Amino acid sequence: PGFDAAPIHPNEAYSGHTSEASDMLYFEGKQGQVVSIVLTGPSYYQYFSLRDDKNDGLIGCEVNSQTACAVERYSLPYTGIFYLLVDRTVAEEYKKRQSCVNNPPFPSWCFRGGPYSVTLSFQ
Numbered sequence: 001p002g003f004d005a006a007p008i009h010p011n012e013a014y015s016g017h018t019s020e021a022s023d024m025l026y027f028e029g030k031q032g033q034v035v036s037i038v039l040t041g042p043s044y045y046q047y048f049s050l051r052d053d054k055n056d057g058l059i060g061c062e063v064n065s066q067t068a069c070a071v072e073r074y075s076l077p078y079t080g081i082f083y084l085l086v087d088r089t090v091a092e093e094y095k096k097r098q099s100c101v102n103n104p105p106f107p108s109w110c111f112r113g114g115p116y117s118v119t120l121s122f123q
Helices: 092-097
Strands: 014-017 023-029 034-040 046-051 057-063 069-075 082-088 115-121
Touching: 023 115, 034 046, 034 057, 046 069, 057 069, 082 115
Parallel strands: none
Antiparallel strands: 014 115, 023 082, 034 069, 034 115, 046 057, 046 082
């Protein structure tokens, strides 16, 4: 793959943690192949983005006020390598503006990332 990424295998949960950095995963797909992707975790404010081989976003979802999100039955637009970016959703600049750095007690969304599990399946 063109990015520093770990493979994700269909129907096997991949577990990671976004406290220090985002994770980039990859898989090979065929044009017209239908995929579903589910992200779960105990931490709010995480997301995944399905990306093409140029790192442009295709589709994604955000875990926000629940513990899971999913993209179901997405048809891949070409044959090749696809990437899943898993990351926290609240930017550091926003957290600083919202007094998450120097003003305890901090709301739950101030904390950076957390553990997650993501599962890819082909239909």
